[in-house]
Every structure is written in structure tokens, then in C-alpha cells.
Amino acid sequence: MTLTxxxxxxxxxxxxxxxxxxxxxxxxxxxxxxELLHVAHGVIYMLGxxxxxxxxxxxxxxxxxxxxxxVGIICCFGPVLERFFFRPFFRDxxxxxxxxxxxSTIIETTxxxxxxxxxxxxxxxxxxILKMGPISVSNERLVTFLIGALxxxxxxxxxxxxxxxxxxxxxxxxxxxxxxQGINIYRISALxxxxxxxLAAVAGSLLGAYMGLGPFMGDFVFQKALVxxxxxxxxxxxxxxxxxxxxxxxxxFLPLFISGSATSALAIGIIIVVLLLRPKGFFGxxxxx
Amino acid sequence: MSDAVSSARDExxxxxxxxxxxxxxxVLVLAAIPLLTxxxxxxxxxxxxxxxxLAAVSFRTIIIxxxxxxxxxxxxGIGAYASGMMAKWLxxxxxxxxxxxxxxxxxxGIVIGYPxxxxxxxxxxxxxxxxxxxxxxxxxxxxxxxxxxxxxxGIPPLMGFSKTPYYYLFLIVTLVSLLVLYRFExxxxxxxxxxxxxxxxxxxxxGVNEAFYRVYALAVGCFFAGLSGALYAHYNFTxxxxxxxxxxxxxxxMYGVVGGMFSFAGPIVGTALLVLAPEAARGLKQYVPYISxxxxxxxxxxxxxxxxxLPGMIKGLFARRAKDGAGRAYHAS
Numbered sequence: 006m007t008l009t010x011x012x013x014x015x016x017x018x019x020x021x022x023x024x025x026x027x028x029x030x031x032x033x034x035x036x037x038x039x040e041l042l043h044v045a046h047g048v049i050y051m052l053g054x055x056x057x058x059x060x061x062x063x064x065x066x067x068x069x070x071x072x073x074x075x076v077g078i079i080c081c082f083g084p085v086l087e088r089f090f091f092r093p094f095f096r097d098x099x100x101x102x103x104x105x106x107x108x109s110t111i112i113e114t115t116x117x118x119x120x121x122x123x124x125x126x127x128x129x130x131x132x133x134i135l136k137m138g139p140i141s142v143s144n145e146r147l148v149t150f151l152i153g154a155l156x157x158x159x160x161x162x163x164x165x166x167x168x169x170x171x172x173x174x175x176x177x178x179x180x181x182x183x184x185x186q187g188i189n190i191y192r193i194s195a196l197x198x199x200x201x202x203x204l205a206a207v208a209g210s211l212l213g214a215y216m217g218l219g220p221f222m223g224d225f226v227f228q229k230a231l232v233x234x235x236x237x238x239x240x241x242x243x244x245x246x247x248x249x250x251x252x253x254x255x256x257x258f259l260p261l262f263i264s265g266s267a268t269s270a271l272a273i274g275i276i277i278v279v280l281l282l283r284p285k286g287f288f289g290x291x292x293x294x
Numbered sequence: 295m296s297d298a299v300s301s302a303r304d305e306x307x308x309x310x311x312x313x314x315x316x317x318x319x320x321v322l323v324l325a326a327i328p329l330l331t332x333x334x335x336x337x338x339x340x341x342x343x344x345x346x347x348l349a350a351v352s353f354r355t356i357i358i359x360x361x362x363x364x365x366x367x368x369x370x371g372i373g374a375y376a377s378g379m380m381a382k383w384l385x386x387x388x389x390x391x392x393x394x395x396x397x398x399x400x401x402x403g404i405v406i407g408y409p410x411x412x413x414x415x416x417x418x419x420x421x422x423x424x425x426x427x428x429x430x431x432x433x434x435x436x437x438x439x440x441x442x443x444x445x446x447x448g449i450p451p452l453m454g455f456s457k458t459p460y461y462y463l464f465l466i467v468t469l470v471s472l473l474v475l476y477r478f479e480x481x482x483x484x485x486x487x488x489x490x491x492x493x494x495x496x497x498x499x500x501g502v503n504e505a506f507y508r509v510y511a512l513a514v515g516c517f518f519a520g521l522s523g524a525l526y527a528h529y530n531f532t533x534x535x536x537x538x539x540x541x542x543x544x545x546x547x548m549y550g551v552v553g554g555m556f557s558f559a560g561p562i563v564g565t566a567l568l569v570l571a572p573e574a575a576r577g578l579k580q581y582v583p584y585i586s587x588x589x590x591x592x593x594x595x596x597x598x599x600x601x602x603x604l605p606g607m608i609k610g611l612f613a614r615r616a617k618d619g620a621g622r623a624y625h626a627s
Contacts, residue, residue, distance in 0.1 A: 093595065098362070098416070100594050103551050106544055107594065110587040118580060228427070235420040270431035273424050280421050284413045 012140050014257045020146045022253030023153030024212060025229050026245060030160055031204030032230035033237070033245050038164060039177045039197050040239070041091045042098065044105020046230060047223025048112045049202050053079050053209030054218050055116070058127050068130055072210045079206035083199030091194060096180075109223070116220035127214035149211050156204060157246060163200075164242050173197055177240065232276060238289020247287050252276070324465060328458045337457035341529060343569045344464040345522045346549070348471055350561040352518035353546040355475055357555065358484065359511030360491025362419035364543055365426020366519060371538030373399040373520025375433055375440055378449040378527035383439070388452045392524040399520025400513050407509035414494070426543060430535045445534030452528040460529050467525065471518050476558055478514060487511050548586070552593045554600025563601050 028050070035043040053075055060071035090108070094100045131144035164170035172193050175183040184190060208226070216222070232252060237244025255272045263271065280286065328337060349370050356363045377395025381388050406425060413421055433440050440446055453459050478484050489497045490507050498504045527533050545568075546561070553564025568589060572582040597604055 098419075099547060099551055099555065102544075103548060103590060104594050106548070107587040107590040110583050114581075114583040114587075231420060232424070235417065239416065267432075267435040270428055270435050273428040273431065277421060277424050277428060280417065280424070281409045281412070284417055286417070289417075 009140065010261065014261060016140065016142060018250070018253045018257035020150055020253075021256050022249040023150040024215075025233055025252055026157050026249040027149065027153040027204075027208045027211065028226050029230040029233040029245050029249070030156055031201035031208070032227075033234045033242055034160060034164075034173075034197055034204070035201045037177075037234050037237070037239050037242060037245070038173050039194060040096070041194065041197075042101045042105065043086075043201060044102055044227070045086070045090070045109050045112075046201070046205055047225075047227035048109045049079060049082060049205040049223075050209040050212075050226050051116065051218075051220065051223040052082075052112070053206030054127070054213030054222065055120075055209075056206070057210035057213060058125060058218055061127060062125075068128060072130075072207070075210055076203045076206045080199045080203045083202045084195045086202065087191070087195040087198040091198070092191065113220050113223070120220055126217045127210065129214050130211060145215060149215065152207065152211060156207065160200075160204070161242055169193070169196060174240075232273075236276060236279065236286050238286030241286075241288035244286060244288040251279075321469065325462075328461050332458075334457045337461050339570065339573050341457065341460050341464050342526075343566060344468040345526050345529075346545075346569055347562050347565045348468050348522040349519050350546045350549045350565045351472060351475055351558070352515040352522070353543075354550050354555065354558075354561050355478065355518070356511050356515035357550070358479065358491060359487035359508055360494065361508055361512065362415070362422070363512070363515065364419045364423035364540070364547075365429070366422075366515065366546060367538045367540075367542035368426035368429035369399045369403060369516040369519040370523035370526070370542070371429060371433065371533075371535065372402055373523035374527035374533050374538070375446065375523075376520075377524035378446050378533055379440060381450045381528065382446070382448060388450055388528045392452070392521070392528060395524035395527070396517060396520040399523065400517040403512045403516030403520075404509060407512040408505065410512075411505040411508045423540065423543075426538075426540060430539050433535050441534075443535075445532055446527075447532045449527050449531045449533070451531060452525075464525065464529075467521070471521065472562075475514070475518065479558060483507075483510065548590055552590060552600060554602030556599060557602040560600050560602045567601070 031049075032043055032046040035041045035046075056078060057071050057075040060066050060074055061068050064071075066074070090104060091101070094104060129145045131148045133144045135142045135144055135147060162170075164173060172183065172188045173196075175186065175188060176190050176193050180190065213222070229252070233245045233248045236251065237246075237248035252272075255275055259268050259272055324340075327340065331337075349367070353363065353366045356366065373395045375395075376398040377388070377391040380386055380391040380394060384391075410418060410421060410425075434443050436442060453463075479487075486497070486502055486507050487510075490502060490504050494504050497507075523538070526537075549564035549568055550561040551564070552568060553560030553562065555561075568586055571589065572585050575582065575585055593600060597607060599607065
């Protein structure tokens with residue numbers, strides 16, 4: 006009995022970790038590697054979810070096809086984001102933050118007014134349950150886990166193994182030096198923004214099916230992404246894997262021991278203590294801000 | 295973040311008499327408002343504006359010391375809840391609990407200040423943001439003692455239910471606090487804060503105790519935020535955690551940046567505009583976020599130095615001196 010509970014919690018931890026990593030990936034690519042504070046990440050995620058909903062439910066397309074289309078459309082936001090969000094306020098922390106908040110407020114208010122807060126939900130991407138002896142996992146969670154792991158590996162490969170990824174790291178670490186190397190920083194930032202928007206769209210569609218859609222669903226996402234990236238450390242994309250496991254573990258195991266609303270306060274308290282012991286996160290470096 | 299640091303230079307320009315006369319005139323007009331009108335609604339809005347100005351300026355005080363307290367509104371909440379709970383459950387007079395609540399907020403600021411002073415820049419901002427979230431969630435988890443999610447109700451009033459005495463009290467408290475904060479910023483302590491913000495390495499190499507001065511700034515900021523929160527609790531009689539969460543802190547930042555973070559008057563102007571403008575359009579309540587966000591975007595894109603920098607910007611436009619290139623292009627930090 007206890008063992009089943011324990012195994013269940015471990016599976017829950019892995020699922021939550023993959024979910025948080027999926028949420029945080031696009032944000033981490035911009036914040037951690039390029040040092041661009043992408044406050045509107047949650048809103049892009051929300052738009053991705055709603056777009057996938059309108060393609061698959063309202064227009065009646067195939068679910069997976071609409072996921073691909075959503076990613077394609079949301080990716081187009083990338084260059085716009087780079088040109089009007091990040092380029093005018095490069096390395097200006099409070100103004101980047103405020104522009105993001107302003108845009109998010111406008112988009113969220115528009116969505117809230119037009120959707121009138123009715124609850125909507127995507128169809129599940131996979132149905133059925135996988136049984137392995139005494140434990141059972143729903144296929145939906147399995148799909149989320151697999152896609153999260155796959156995308157994390159892909160982004161890690163992109164950043165560490167490809168020329169574009171190395172250029173991204175260079176721009177994040179030393180702007181002037183990378184300019185002197187002949188890197189087109191605008192193009193590299195725009196590319197990173199495109200990828201980040203695409204990742205946000207995937208997360209929005211997958212988790213929109215799992216958790217339901219709402220105009221303010223991005224706020225939770227932004228908070229989780231921030232926790233993961235800061236805990237993992239600026240400049241390390243592998244760090245968010247560890248941070249995802251830690252945060253997922255806290256969220257999965259704490260409810261076994263204590264109950265009620267104190268759980269979330271304790272969870273964030275643990276994260277604060279970890280950050281006080283390791284002021285730069287698990288694998289972090291100083292930041293340019 | 296570095297905007298606030300360059301303020302000392304800008305304030306030295308021009309004579310002192312003009313600004314002094316302007317401030318005196320504004321204070322006189324504000325003092326006369328309750329004599330001219332007895333609309334409780336207007337007085338209520340102005341009362342809230344005073345308290346918000348106090349909190350926003352205390353937020354900026356911490357920022358000039360090089361810290362970015364994204365959980366600052368939580369200290370307002372600590373002051374409000376400490377004072378409100380003491381007055382409600384222990385039956386003490388609000389005149390005693392308001393100073394006590396302020397002291398509780400200051401004490402918590404000092405206690406977290408020392409461990410937090412190890413963190414810098416973005417990490418400090420993020421950890422203080424998480425601290426603010428943690429405070430809100432602890433209050434929410436407090437059950438009947440703190441009112442939980444439904445908020446703390448039935449807080450004893452400070453002095454009756456009429457708005458006018460509160461108006462004068464808040465006006466005086468805000469003015470005195472602003473004087474104190476201004477004095478802090480212009481005296482040696484404030485200069486040291488700015489030095490620590492510009493380069494903690496150079497500051498500590500000439501013998502400045504960096505951690506002490508950062509905690510000092512945090513304590514001063516938390517004192518006035520706690521005071522503002524405690525007064526708010528005994529004025530509004532009902533408090534909820536939604537007034538003290540991350541969004542509230544973002545509001546302080548927004549007021550500061552819209553007014554101009556580099557100047558002491560910036561947050562005051564920004565708060566006055568951004569609290570009063572949506573109230574003027576309260577018939578369109580659901581569109582209010584558009585108004586604040588619109589003002590914010592116009593200022594952030596069009597006026598790099600905020601509303602306070604607007605006269606200088608127009609002057610510079612006529613003199614064709616495009617000296618201030620801040621935020622024009624990519625430039626290394």
C-alpha cells in the first residue's frame with residue numbers, strides 16, 4: 006500500500022517535472038541563454054492553447070494537425086517580439102519587464118472580455134490508460150512526458166551542438182565580443198524568439214488539453230517558468246531539468262505529508278532556502294543586467 | 295535599474311525656489327480640498343492615493359540601493375495584517391497597533407535582509423518575488439486567524455467612519471514620510487546606497503559595508519511600506535491578500551517608471567496619474583486595464599526618462615541635442 010503510494014508519487018513527480026519543463030523551455034531559452042526577460046511567455050502560451058482549441062474544436066480539424074498549425078502560426082510572433090519587445094529595451098530590466106506586463110495585460114483583458122470567462126477545454130491528445138502491474142498511467146500523461154523529454158533533448162542539442170546554438174550562447178554571454186565575431190545578433194535573437202514561441206505553443210496546446218483553458222492561465226505558467234529557470238541557474242539549459250525534478254518532487258511528495266493550503270507556502274519556502282544556499286541556482290552564472 | 299542612480303546630478307540643476315514653491319502650492323491645494331468638496335468618493339480615492347504614494351516611494355528607496363524588491367507589496371501586507379490582527383484579536387487600540395505593525399514589517403525586512411544580501415541583481419529580484427508569494431500564501435493558509443482567502447474583516451477603525459479626518463491624517467503622514475525619505479536619499483546614507491548600487495566592488499573597496507547598507511535601505515523601505523499597509527488596514531476595515539501580491543508590486547514599479555525612476559518625484563507623479571486616471575473613467579470599469587496599460591506603453595516606448603523627464607525631453611528636442619540615447623539600440627550593459 007505504502008509502496009504503491011510511493012511509486013505513484015514518483016510517477017507524479019516525473020509527470021509534473023516534464024510538465025514544468027515543457028512550460029519553462031521557451032522561457033528558459035530566452036531568459037537563460039539570451040538574457041531576454043520574456044514576460045509575455047505566459048500570454049503566448051495562452052494564445053497557443055486558444056488557437057489550438059479554435060482549430061481543432063471550432064473548425065473540427067485533426068487534433069495533431071491543429072497542434073502543428075498552431076506552432077506554425079504562433080512562431081510568426083517571434084520576429085515581431087524581437088523587433089518591438091526586446092530590441093528597444095535590450096538589457097534594461099525594469100522596462101523590459103513593464104512592456105511585457107503592459108502587453109500581457111492588454112491581451113489578457115481582450116481575451117477575458119471576448120471569452121467571458123467560460124470554461125473551455127481541448128480534447129485529450131491521447132486516451133486510455135497504460136497498466137503496469139498495480140500502477141496505471143493515463144496515456145495523456147505519457148504523451149506529455151514523452152514530448153516534454155523530447156523537446157528538452159532537442160533544445161539541449163540545439164544549444165550545445167549546433168552553430169546557431171553556440172551563437173545564441175555567445176550573444177547571451179558577451180554581446181560586444183559576439184558582434185566582433187560577425188554574429189548577426191538581431192537574426193539570432195529573432196530565431197531564439199521564434200523557437201521560444203513555438204515551444205510555448207506546444208506547451209499551451211498540450212497542457213490546455215490537460216488543465217483546461219482560461220484567459221489567465223498564463224500567470225501560473227510564468228511563475229513556474231521563473232522558478233525553474235532561477236533555480237536551475239542562468240545560462241544553463243540542463244539546469245532546468247534538475248530544477249524541474251526538484252520542483253516536481255516537492256509538488257508531488259509534499260501533499261503526502263501535509264495537507265491543505267500550507268503546501269504551496271512550504272513549497273515556495275523550500276525554493277527560497279535552496280536559493281539562499283546556492284545564490285546562483287544549481288548551475289548558474291552572473292547575469293548581465 | 296541604473297536609472298535611479300543618476301538622479302543626484304539632475305536635481306542640482308536650476309534654482310531650489312521654483313520646485314519649493316510648486317510643492318508648497320500643491321500642499322495648500324490638497325489641504326483645501328476637503329473644505330471645497332464633501333464628496334466621500336473623491337476623498338476616498340485621494341486617501342488611497344496618499345497611501346499608494348507612500349508605498350511607491352518606499353519601493354524606489356530600496357531600488358536606489360541597487361536591490362530590486364519584487365515582493366515589496368508583501369511588506370505592506372505584513373504591516374496591514376499584523377496591525378489588523380492585533381487590533382481585532384487582542385482588542386488593542388489602532389493607535390498602538392499601527393506602530394507595532396510597522397515595526398513588525400521593519401523587523402521582518404531586517405531579518406530577511408541579511409541572508410538576501412548575498413544575492414545580487416536578477417537573483418535578488420527573483421528570490422524577493424518568491425518571498426512575496428510565500429508571504430501571501432502563508433497569510434492565505436492562516437485560517438480563521440488571518441481570514442484566509444476571504445480576507446480579514448471587521449478591523450477596528452482608527453477614527454470613525456468619516457473620510458475627512460483620515461484625509462488630513464494621511465496627508466500629514468505622507469508629507470512627513472516623504473520629507474524623511476527625501477532626506478535619507480540626499481544625505482550621506484543615500485549617497486552610499488547609490489554608490490553600492492553602481493558598483494558594490496568599488497564601494498566595498500573604499501570601506502563601505504555593502505551588506506549593512508543594503509539591509510539599511512531595505513529596513514527603511516519596509517518601515518514605510520508597513521506604515522502604509524497598517525494605515526490602510528484601519529482605514530479600509532477589510533483587507534485581502536490580493537492587494538499585496540505580485541501584481542501590487544508590479545503596480546509600484548509601473549508608477550515609478552511612468553513617473554521617472556531617476557527622480558524622487560517620479561513615483562509621486564506616476565502614482566497620482568495612474569491611480570486617478572482609471573478612477574476618472576470608472577464608468578467603463580472593464581476597460582480600465584487598457585487605460586493603465588496604454589499609458590504605460592506610451593511612456594515606456596516614447597519617454598525613456600518618464601513623465602518627469604518630459605520637459606527636459608521637449609527642451610532637448612528643440613535644442614536638437616539627441617544626447618540621451620538610452621534604449622535606442624542594442625548596447626552592452
